[in-house]
Structures are given as structure tokens and as C-alpha cells.
Amino acid sequence: MYAARALARALAPEDVRERLSRARIADAGHGYDRLGLSREGALAAIAGTSFLYERWFRVRSSGIEHVPREGPAILAPNHSGTLPLDGVMLWADVVRHGDPPRVPRIAVDLFVPRLPLVFTAFARSGAIGGDRTTVSRVLADGELVGIFPEGVPGIAKPRSERYKLRPFRPGHAELAIRHGAPIVPVAIVGAEEQWPELARIESFHAFGAPYLPIPATPFPLPVRYHIRYGPAMDPRPRFSADAADEPAIARGLAEEVRQAVQGLVDATLRERDGVFG
């Protein structure tokens, strides 16, 4: 344990260590917040993702200034890739570049907590179960939450439909209206090509997984990741909190967010210099 902590300190870039020391974590008394996030865990996650973020995917980030400096807010990115490395890179990007530093709470699919080791590691770095109660509580506490509104269908798109966003589920819009949380549309480009899928075993449901992807390569490809944040969409001037119970309003806002994300994705695709460039 002590060796792991020392290794994390050694591998995490110094400026990120300094940023993490300034990030607000609501310590519940033993160095962890009530859902398991710890500064040490976040530091370990930064150390563990440094190679992927800096060297392998060479992430280019733009528009981070659109992420609210404080209060509840929702990051709403597109979702893609055989495995959800896009969520990991988004988390790392916000921790590395957000000003002031915030540790986003990425909401994971409900089967993820069943995975031994994985969810414990995720929880220490701030991931939370993607159920409404937990996400709602975290927003009520004024935190920054990452929700992939496409869900698993976003990840499961065939290659021919890459970067064509699936319908956005309205849950994030409902929560944003309820809590007065601005939604930051985010485009993640590169993840669609990161790990070509050879096949999938649809009948595999161990740990509650929707299916088992069989990647075509043993490792993800060293594609260039682009993470682009758009202007925050603040529901407060338009809707009262009670409007969250109006299905048409929530669906309408979710569709607006989807269009905003699709616009950011399209713009980034036009501007990028090839998949690896």
C-alpha cells in the first residue's frame, strides 16, 4: 500500500499533484468522501493514466474554461470506443486542466460496481454509480458530474456509424433542471477509432455486462484524442426546478444538448489532422 502511494506520487506530474491538493474533496473524516473518493486515489488514477493521456493518446484539450468554476454542473460527452477509455480520458483532462481544479464524478453504468477491483479503483478517483439517487445527491452537494447520455448504445455503435450520436436519454436534462446545473456539452474525438472491434459475444453477461467485446488488437491504437468543451447550457433562466417533471421539457433539453455535442464533434472532425495526427 505504501509502495503504491509512493509510486503514485512519483508518476503523477508535479503540477497535477499540486492541482489535486487544491481540489475540493468533502472528506468524511478518514481521508475519503462519503462515496469513496480520496485525494490519494485520485493521485493514483492520475499516475495510472499519465502514460495513456500524455504519450499514447496525446490528448488535445480545448474549451475547458466553459466548465463552471463551482456549483453543480454536468459534463455531457458523446460516448464511443470498444471500452470506455473516453470516460477515463475526460476525467483526467478535467483534473489536469480545470481551473480551479475539480475532480469530476463520472457516472458509470450500473454493471460496473459488480466488477471486482475495477469499481473500487474507479470509486477512489471519484466515479459514482449511474443511478438517479446517487447522481442527484452528488449534484445537490454542488459537484461536477460526468454523464454519458447515450449510455451503452453509444459505445456499441457499428463502425459505419461512428461519430453519429445515438439519442440522448433525458435523465441528465431532468437532473440539470432539478438542480439548476449547467450542462457542458463535450466532444470526444478519437475514441471511435481507438480500438476496432473484431466481434462481440452478445450472450456474455457475466457481472451484468451487456456483452463482451472482442477487440481486433491486443492494445488500443495510439490515436490522437481531442476533447472539446462547448459553452455551458444553463437551464436556470429557462426552467423552474419543477419543470424537471415535464417529460417533453426534459426530452427537448436533452435533444438540444445532443445537437450541441454533435456540432462540436463535427467541427472537431473537420479540423483534425487525421486519426493519428
Place this chain on the structure above:
Amino acid sequence: MTGVLVTGATTPFGLALTHALAAAPDVTQVLAVARETQWPGASERKLTYISLDLTRERDVRDLLFGQARELGIEVVVHSAHHRSLRVHGPRAHALHVDATRQILELVERHPSIRRFVYASSSEVYRRGAGLPSVIGEGHPIELSPEMPQKLRDRVEADLTVCARSGLSRCSLMVLRFAELLAADSGSQLADYLGSLVCVRALGFDPMIEVVSIEDAVRATLAAVASSAQGVVNIPGADVLPLSSAIEAAGRTAIAVPEPAVELLYAARALRRGYEFTWRMNRWRFRWGGVLDGTRAHEVLGYVPRARVDFRAVAQAAHPGTST
């Protein structure tokens, strides 16, 4: 000015609550009730102790319409239950459920009692991978037939009180405490931490929440004084991963594949007579779950603040295993 009747008054929680009530300036009388023949605590001017078997209907009726009425009791805090999992069968059910139901029926037509506070537990909540990590009062209830009788009884008693809420002329409140971590309190975690080596499931290190007796008493005092109704979660000031709880208790944690954990603890219970059972705790020891204390704050003004001394609890749970 209030007179309060406390059942289960000789448990560590009951004792602390009784003394706190006796010391409260706005409490006029405390009628403490338990099975033990002698009151184990210090005597107090406002305190009356009665040794009583709550499963005997006639005795309960005589208590409520006799001494309780004479003392002007207005609030009942019902916390009596068997602390051991090993006590089971109809006698245990009679105390956990039938006695609760009977007391409820009697207080509803009692001339002076206007409030009933039931001390329940967060054990009644179901834990699972697909369930929220934050447990609100509307969280699913553990209704699995696999669970030990004590837990099934607690669920039944809790829901029995909930079913009367809003229908009774008495105001009813159910307090669902986080695990009360204290020796001799029936705490599964205290018994678990009693071993020098604590075995946990490989790959899982859930968040565990415990409440101190001091905080539990403070929340109950607020519930006694309040007129609000319904279910209220009572969170604790200690929320930490299971591995950290083991470390805080001065124990050594070993992670092994889960089937082996179950076997080890079954063997431990058989050989050493310990209370902890993996079957009852396996979902909690995989996925944890923490109580949402928003309602307790809003309704009772309660915020947890007193921490538990894990090391002292672990050593008291099984003396002779000090490190």
C-alpha cells in the same frame, strides 16, 4: 415537559439514552424497561426502572396503563430487540415484531402517550450493485428469505410501524440508524473486527458507515422532542472503506476470493462461537452504501459529529485479541 418510556434500556444504547433523558431539563420522568432484574446503570432522581418481559401481553398492558399513565409518560422510545443472531424462533419473533405491534396498538389509545419513536437500523435496506450508493429513506428494503431471522424480524417490525404512520392518533417516527458500532450492541462489524485478522472479499473495498452511541442518543433526543413523523435515516460521522476500518481497529486485513470468505467465517462461527455471518453482510461488504442524512438534518437538526474509537470497540468485542 415530557415523560419518556424507553424499552431495551439496558443495552449500551438504551443505557446512554436513559441517562441522557434523565439529565435533560425538559424531561420530567424516565421509565426504563428491560428484561434484566437489576438496573445496571447509576440511579437517577427522575428514573424508574422496571424489569419486564415485553412478550407478555398482560404485563405490557399493565405497564402502559398503570405506571406509564401514573408517571404521565408522553413518548415511547422502543429499542428492545435481541442482540444475538443466535436467538431465533417464535420467542425472538415475539419480542421483535409482536411486542412492537402490541405496544403500537396500546399507545394509540393511551390517554397520555402522544408519540412513538422506533429505533430501527439501516440493516433493513437492501444493498446491491445496481442500487444507489446513497441510501435515502425510500431505498429498497431487504426482503430476502435468505437473511437471518433477526434481520427479517427487524424489517417486519420497521414496516409494521411505517404502516401505521399517518393513521394513528400518535405521531410515529422510525429512526434508521447506521450501524451502531459498540461492543455488546449486536453489531456485526464489531464482531468482525474482533478477530486479529479480518478477511474480506478480493476486489471489493466498500464504504462502511457507523454511528457512535453518542450521536445515536443525540438523534433520539431530537426525535423525542420533535413532532415530525415518518422514517428518518441517522447517519454516522465515520464513513470509510472496509480496509481502513480494519486498519483503524488495529487489525490485519486479508483479501481472498469470496467463496473462501464465506467458508472461513462459517468455520469461525462454529468453532469460536462468533456472531458475524458473511451471508448477512456479503452485499454490504461488496458494495457498501451510505445513508443520506438530509432528512435528519432538515427534520431533527441532526448532523453526525462524534467519532467511534474502532480500536477500543474491536478489543472490547473480543477481549484477549488486543494488538
